Amino acid sequence: MSCFSKKEMEPLEADKVKELTIVLLGKVGVGKSASGNTILGNEGGFPIATGIRATTMECCKKHNEINNRKVVVVDTPGLSNLNRTNEEVVAEIKRSISLTDPGPHVFLLVLKFGDRFTEEEINILKIIRSTxxxxxxxxxxxxxxxKDQKPKEESEHYIRSNKDLLGLVTACxxxxxxxxxxxxxxxxVPELLEKMSTMVQKAGGLxxxxxxxxEAETELRKQEQDAGKEGKSVSLEIPTYAGVLVGCATGYLAAGGGTMTSAAGAAIGGGVGAILGAGVAGLVMYVKGYFDPKTTRGDWL
Known part of the structure; x- marks a missing residue:
């Protein structure tokens, strides 16, 4: 269901989109900065990495007038940075929203054509989506x-060759x-800008x-809290049940030569085992950081 009302979605002609604000997103080494320079032409100037090491460490904003349209581009640090955690990179990427006040029209997600769409790419998309x-x-x-422009047929074949990539393109x-x-x-560049203008037009210029x-940050915190509760519950259940079984067996066997019945011994042993099992689980969880409020979502994946 669309999050825009009918009034907000009144048609806006593509040629009337007089300003485009773009935020570049992606992992290190896919060509974000080079793409920003290509879009802006001679008014580019984003530093370009020569290898897999990142050169963009913080958000950088540049603009140019292209075909009577102001185009603003914000380059962001790449994810999967060898020198920074994804959490640090995401914190900086978020700053791109304030740099583009009142906000960007387009998130331009940069991927390398022909590269295998691996688990790393999927995780990066999850990070961007959750952010x-x-x-x-x-x-x-x-x-x-x-390096070379590809015919439409070859592009679509590449997209359809991977179900996750196809799912991404379809969602967009x-x-x-x-x-x-x-x-x-x-x-x-003119064709790309026209495509983005059409997309912005369909979104009512919003x-x-x-x-x-x-709103996204609130939802992510809720997901982390829910995942934390579920993770703690599972972590407690396994050793607790194990403690009950061991306690029951021990109590049952020990009662065989004593004054109490085997059933009573098993019941007492089970109770003691449950307490010990839960205690061990709590200790293990504490050591691993499950009770640490700074625990990240990744701990429960």
Whole structure:
């Protein structure tokens, strides 16, 4: 169901989108900064990495006037950074929303055309999705970077070759583009801008707002709390049940030569075993940090 009302969704002609604000997202080394430079032309200037090490360590904002339209691009640090945790990178990426006041029109998710769509890419998408929340898809376009422009048929074959990649593109309503950052003439920029303008037009010209980010943060905290409760419950249950079984068996056997019945011994042993099992579970959970309020969601995955 759409999160926009009918009034908010009144048509806005693509050629009337006089300003485009874009936030570049993706992992290290996929060509985010180079894509930003290609979009902005001679007014680019984002530093470009020569290897897998990141050069963009904080959000950087630049703009240019292109075909009578102001285009603002915010480059962000790449995820899967060798020198920073994803949590540190995400904290910086969030700053892009305030840099684009009142907010970006488009999240341009940069992927390398032809690369295998691995678990790493899937995890990065989960991080982006959980960071920006349910409103992400309506504002996301996928940009595949590649040395050579590919025909549409080859692009679609690549997308359909992986179910997870196909699911991503489908969720973004097939809003994607293939870019050649080595094209010195920047011939693909007008088409990309037109695609983004059409996407913005369909969204009624609305932007992703700081309020949407706060909503996403609240939802993520709730998910973390729910996951924490579930994780603690499971962690307690296993050793507790084990303690009950061991206690019952011990009590039953010990009662065989004593004054109490085997049934009574088993009951007493089971109770003692449950207490000991829960105690051991609590100690293990404490050591592992389950009770630490700073525990991250990743601990329960």
């Amino acid at each position: 920006f929340g349910k409103n992400t898809n309506a504002h996301t376009m996928i940009l595949f970077t590649n 309503k097939w809003n994607y583009h293939v870019f050649d950052n080595n094209d010195q003439e920047h011939n693909e 932007v992703y707002t700081p309020e949407m980010l706060k």
